[in-house]
Amino acid sequence: MGLFGRTIVTFLPFAPRFIVGWVAKRYTAGESLEEALEVMGGLSSEGACFTIDVLGEEIKSIDESQWFIDEYESVIDSIVDSGVDANISIKPTALGLLIDEQLALSNIERIVRKAAGNDIFVRLDMEDNRVTQATIDAAVSIQNKGLENIGVVLQGRLFRTPDDISKVSNLLGRNSDFRICKGIYLEPPEISHTSYIDIVDATNRAIDLMLDSGSYTAIASHDIPVIDHALESLQKRGLGPGKEDPRHNPTVPVRKGKGPGYEFQFLLGVRGNIRRDLSRKGHRTRIYLPYGEKWYEYGMRRLRENPGVAVHVTKSLLMPWTNRR
Numbered sequence: 001m002g003l004f005g006r007t008i009v010t011f012l013p014f015a016p017r018f019i020v021g022w023v024a025k026r027y028t029a030g031e032s033l034e035e036a037l038e039v040m041g042g043l044s045s046e047g048a049c050f051t052i053d054v055l056g057e058e059i060k061s062i063d064e065s066q067w068f069i070d071e072y073e074s075v076i077d078s079i080v081d082s083g084v085d086a087n088i089s090i091k092p093t094a095l096g097l098l099i100d101e102q103l104a105l106s107n108i109e110r111i112v113r114k115a116a117g118n119d120i121f122v123r124l125d126m127e128d129n130r131v132t133q134a135t136i137d138a139a140v141s142i143q144n145k146g147l148e149n150i151g152v153v154l155q156g157r158l159f160r161t162p163d164d165i166s167k168v169s170n171l172l173g174r175n176s177d178f179r180i181c182k183g184i185y186l187e188p189p190e191i192s193h194t195s196y197i198d199i200v201d202a203t204n205r206a207i208d209l210m211l212d213s214g215s216y217t218a219i220a221s222h223d224i225p226v227i228d229h230a231l232e233s234l235q236k237r238g239l240g241p242g243k244e245d246p247r248h249n250p251t252v253p254v255r256k257g258k259g260p261g262y263e264f265q266f267l268l269g270v271r272g273n274i275r276r277d278l279s280r281k282g283h284r285t286r287i288y289l290p291y292g293e294k295w296y297e298y299g300m301r302r303l304r305e306n307p308g309v310a311v312h313v314t315k316s317l318l319m320p321w322t323n324r325r
């Protein structure tokens with residue numbers, strides 16, 4: 001990180017809460033489910049669908065997980081009642097993964113079961129390396145109970161990712177469903193790539209491996225070299241808007257709310273112009289939409305973990321033409 005980034009991160013904790021709130025407005029859909037539904041209503045006209053995240057992570061006592069279970073159950077009810085085209089994303093540490101793996105698993109399963117009853121997909125977000133294996137194990141074991149509406153996120157920057165792609169896709173076959181991103185947590189060099197170019201190359205290789213494994217592949221990046229690579233890889237494999245996924249014989253029917261074997265995903269408020277362009281060209285695009293009262297803690301934590309985010313955010317505010325909402 002350059003001097004610019006270091007300066008921002010040093011002074012950020014002293015920024016008045018209302019200024020942080022003003023910035024957070026762009027990246028979060030408000031504090032309540034009602035506000036989130038309103039934001040989705042406004043954005044639906046842009047051809048996007050959504051994945052809803054209730055802000056919060058790393059609970060300190062397992063009792064706190066009940067609040068997240070209740071909230072996610074309300075989210076599922078609201079998706080059904082409002083008819084919005086959305087699924088949900090869950091941070092496993094908000095359900096207790098760092099406290100009690102078995103209890104966390106049953107908490108996650110409860111949400112996945114309710115979602116399955118309403119034909120809604122659940123994505124387990126990937127957090128830092130303390131929970132990589134446990135998160136993958138949770139997704140696989142819940143699928144093994146016959147719940148096919150769950151998938152996991154893998155991070156291009158981690159050395160283990162190619163191996164994880166092959167293990168998970170072998171275990172789950174045509175039901176394996178990944179989101180691939182670079183990974184927001186700055187992991188140590190013993191286990192991850194650390195330079196921009198190595199992370200891009202590794203993420204692109206992971207996209208290819210996912211596509212070749214027959215897995216559903218959700219490409220979550222705003223970075224043009226990654227998006228361009230993905231578009232080229234899709235084309236080479238005969239995947240694209242309006243085409244049947246040619247990787248399976250017999251063909252896998254497109255699941256409710258899904259694209260034909262792949263989709264592109266963007267964070268709320270980031271590079272909307274690229275998202276809209278992909279959508280106009282017929283690709284399925286999904287907006288990751290976080291909401292909740294914990295926006296301040298969430299924002300500060302992300303900035304501390306990866307100060308590069310502060311540079312992106314500041315650039316978006318000072319040079320809005322580089323990053324349209």
Ligand code: FAD
Nearest residue numbers: 125126153181182183184220221222223265266267288312
């Ligand atoms: P970058 O090179 O970081 O960004 C490319 C450009 O996008 C930047 O130049 C900037 O213009 C813009 N940009 C990127 N991020 C921001 C931002 N926050 N604010 C403003 N502008 C920005 N990571 C995980 O570790 N686990 C997850 O489960 C996870 N889920 C994700 C879900 C989605 C839908 C997305 C899009 C990302 C997710 N991430 C997750 C974050 C991801 O790993 C990256 O940290 C993040 O997307 C930035 O990487 P990038 O590929 O967009 O490339």
